[in-house]
Amino acid sequence: MxxxxxxxxxxxxxxxxxxxxxxxxxxxxxxxxxxxxxxxxxxxxxxxxxxxxxxxxxxxxxxxxxxxxxxxxxxxxxxxxxxxxxxxxxxxxxxxxxxxxxxxxxxxxxxxxxxxxxxxxxxxxxxxxxxxxxxxxxKETQQGKIVLRTSDALHVVDFSEIIYCRSDNTYTTFYLLSGEEIVVSKSLKEYVSLLEEYGFFRPHQSYLVNMNYVKKVDKTDGGFVVMKNGKEIPVSLRQKKKIIELLEKL
Known part of the structure; x- marks a missing residue:
């Protein structure tokens, strides 16, 4: 063509x-x-x-x-x-x-x-x-949205709709409040740099979570974050103290 x-x-x-x-x-x-x-x-x-x-x-x-x-x-x-x-x-x-x-x-x-x-x-x-x-x-509007480009569509997503993101090598899956999962061919690192200032936190190298949907942090050895939808997400030892401090500020 x-x-x-x-x-x-x-x-x-x-x-x-x-x-x-x-x-x-x-x-x-x-x-x-x-x-x-x-x-x-x-x-x-x-x-x-x-x-x-x-x-x-x-x-x-x-x-x-x-x-x-x-x-x-x-x-x-x-x-x-x-x-x-x-x-x-x-x-x-x-x-x-x-x-x-x-x-x-x-x-x-x-x-x-x-x-x-x-x-x-x-x-x-x-x-x-x-x-x-x-x-x-x-800067004319409140930046509350991100455009996610998949292989067959452009998705305009509110930050408030994203519960968490999961990395799979060079792909990142966005898990939304609606239950929808959107897979984009970019690394999680790219989205960490964009979303951290909007209330997102990286508790583990493979995950990025919306702090508004964190229900609790399990403090036992290893440890994990429990999201409001019941999903358990691992927390690295280095990040556990940081996420507890963030939750105490919410």
Missing amino acids: DIRAVIVDDDPANRKLNRELLEEYFPEVQVVAEADSVDTAVDVLRKHNPDLLLLDIEIKGGSGFQVLQQLKPYRFKVVFITAFDHFAIRAFKFSAVDYILKPVNETEFQQAIQNALQSLMVYSDYQKQNEYLLDYYK
């Missing part, structure tokens, strides 16, 4: 590099146009209506988000491009969007584009996903 792409970046060297990497690693992707500003990007995207957009966040005349706001509704897949920005990266991860960091690393570029091409096969509502990203990025 031929994929039509547009590159929007105000750095000519970066546009050239992205185009060359696409040509080298993804011959099925045809770059049909480029742009360097909000106005030219809007014009080009309306004219070409691509499948894939590589979009720099900071461009001439404003931001890449302004481009998207002017084009709603849209159905193309966006891969965001940005210089290293800790907050932006957290926003990307919470929203499960694909992104490329500057300076561009070839391996990371390939991974981002491969993810984007795979999602073109199974998803369609990229606009809503990007709006979650924009809300987080601009």
